[in-house]
Amino acid sequence: MTLDTSKVSIKTSLASCFGTNFQDLKGSQDFLEELASLAQEITVDENTYIFKEDEQSNFVYIPISGVIMLERSTARGSRHVFAFLFTGNLIGLSEFSFYTFSAKSLSNSTMVKINKSLIRNVFERHPQIAKRFHEYTNIVLNYILDQLFIMGQKTAHQRLALFLLDMAKRIGHGTQKFFLPMSRQDIADYLGMSLETTSRGFTSLKNKELISIESNYSITILDPKSLTEYTDN
Numbered sequence: 001m002t003l004d005t006s007k008v009s010i011k012t013s014l015a016s017c018f019g020t021n022f023q024d025l026k027g028s029q030d031f032l033e034e035l036a037s038l039a040q041e042i043t044v045d046e047n048t049y050i051f052k053e054d055e056q057s058n059f060v061y062i063p064i065s066g067v068i069m070l071e072r073s074t075a076r077g078s079r080h081v082f083a084f085l086f087t088g089n090l091i092g093l094s095e096f097s098f099y100t101f102s103a104k105s106l107s108n109s110t111m112v113k114i115n116k117s118l119i120r121n122v123f124e125r126h127p128q129i130a131k132r133f134h135e136y137t138n139i140v141l142n143y144i145l146d147q148l149f150i151m152g153q154k155t156a157h158q159r160l161a162l163f164l165l166d167m168a169k170r171i172g173h174g175t176q177k178f179f180l181p182m183s184r185q186d187i188a189d190y191l192g193m194s195l196e197t198t199s200r201g202f203t204s205l206k207n208k209e210l211i212s213i214e215s216n217y218s219i220t221i222l223d224p225k226s227l228t229e230y231t232d233n
Helices: 008-018 028-038 116-125 127-152 156-172 184-191 195-207 224-232
Strands: 040-044 048-051 059-065 068-073 079-085 102-105 109-115 177-179 211-213 218-221
Touching: 008 059, 008 109, 008 127, 028 109, 028 116, 059 116, 079 184, 109 116, 116 127, 127 156, 156 177, 156 184, 156 195, 156 218, 156 224, 184 195, 195 211
Parallel strands: none
Antiparallel strands: 040 109, 048 102, 059 109, 068 079, 068 102, 177 218, 211 218
16 A cells, blocks of 8 residues: 555554654655655564565564564574664665565554665655764664674673563553563573573563463563663673
8 A cells, every 4th residue: 555644553653663753854844755755554463474585685574563573594504583673763774675684564564665776766856864864873783783782791680680671661651561472482592592592581580579470372471670780690
């Protein structure tokens, strides 16, 4: 379907990608008009690949709803998960003619699908929009690098605790109960742990009464302060 840039959900997604005052930037209205005519709103089913590693990188995507997992295969055939992305994170923009990673929707998702040439053309004509985009991209990149650094200094179970605290912020939106859209294996591949170690980590945090587990996916952080202190021990 074509893109209705007046929809609240799309406005929210673009604001997350380019900043809340995006529409005040010079050239933003031209950009929105081009998006309305040339971009699409698409739906992606749960556990479906949006694109795969080594495919032609003709499009970029901005999630409106849902959770997207980025993964890459190693030379030995194993998998590394390096990010979970949410509303407003631009996916797939690259200088290469092919994607260097795969993007998989972990839940039923809606996305803005944009031809990569449109993004590049807009950036060339409207440097303020390009600057804003790169500022927000750098924030996301620095966040990922900070997370990797922090994770590298922690034990396996501390890494899991940090991951749950992070998901509470990004999924729980201020509440301590949230539904994890990723599997235990996805989490293990993200944290650089085995599935067995990850499962033991959940059990350990539960036994310490730091979290409760209603199912493999429904998590409640019972004591955020103590869980945070646990990550620093």
